[in-house]
Amino acid sequence: MEKTNIGKNIFVYPMPVTLLGTKHGETANFMALGWLSRVNGNPPLLVASVNKAHLTNQLLKENKTFSINYPTEDMIGKVDYCGLVSGRKEDKSQLFTIEYGEMEDVPLIKECPLSLECKLVDVYEMPTHNLFIGEIIASYADEKILTRGKPDMSKLKPLLLTMPDNNYWTVKEKVGKAWDIGRGLRK
Ligand SMILES: Cc1cc2nc3c(=O)[nH]c(=O)nc-3n(C[C@H](O)[C@H](O)[C@H](O)COP(=O)(O)O)c2cc1C
Known part of the structure; x- marks a missing residue:
């Protein structure tokens, strides 16, 4: 093999950059989340992997609800x-305009063009993280990021993350249409 073995600290490429929102007392807390994936069709389930040390981990277990918000490029600093900063040290709720959808205890970020409302359905134990399985209850999108009612990446311009760089x-x-461009190779 000509490839170089670059070890075990490798990731799923690319990762989405999202903000996971939880209720925090009378206000809200938001943490950056890259370890997120859709894991079931119907019901629509996703998994968020959250370190046990984070305030968000505790809040997820207490509230059993959360939001996933897709930030725009210009929100990169926030x-x-x-x-970088824990809600245990600083109030991160002031960074954004908070709004609510169907569930009154799920803070959504108005500035994010796409937000998902989730209900916690299961928690799995990992050595350093917990896997929080959430059912997507509703999703809310700004009209300007949709094409024929569906999120359009050329309009959403999602932020992506790579690690360990x-x-x-x-x-x-x-570059192509999925479940379609390979049809020509069928026997
Ligand atoms: C781009 C980015 C992505 C991150 N993704 C995750 C993640 O998927 N899981 C995780 O546990 N921490 C992740 N973190 C770290 C947490 O967001 C960070 O520790 C945060 O301060 C935790 O906030 P909290 O204590 O208010 O919950 C990420 C950090 C950055 C900068």
Whole structure:
């Protein structure tokens, strides 16, 4: 093999950069979250991996509800801050305009063009993290990021993360239609 073995500290590429929101007393807390994935079709389930030391971990277990918010490129500084500073030390709720959808205890970020409302359905134990399985109850999008009612990446311009180089990226362009472009190879 000509490839170089670069070890075990490797990641799923690229990761989304999102803000996980939870109720925190009378206000809200937001943490940067890259370890997020959709894990079931129906019901629509996702998994968020959150370190046991984070305030968010405790709040998720207490509230059993949360939001996933997709920030825009210009929010990069605030997003990074939410990943650097704990809600135990500073109030991060003041960074954003908070609004609510169907669930009154799920803080959503108005400035984020796409937000998901989730109900916690399960928690799995990992050595350093917990896997929080959430059911997506509703999703809210700004009209301007939709094409025929669906989120359009060229309009949403989601932020992406790579590790271990720790960089933020944006999506460049669409290169093909999924579940379609390979049809020609069918026997
Ligand atoms: C871009 C970025 C992505 C992050 N992704 C995760 C993640 O997926 N899981 C995690 O446990 N921590 C992640 N973190 C770290 C937390 O966001 C950070 O420790 C935060 O301060 C925790 O806040 P809290 O204590 O208010 O919950 C990330 C940080 C950054 C900068």
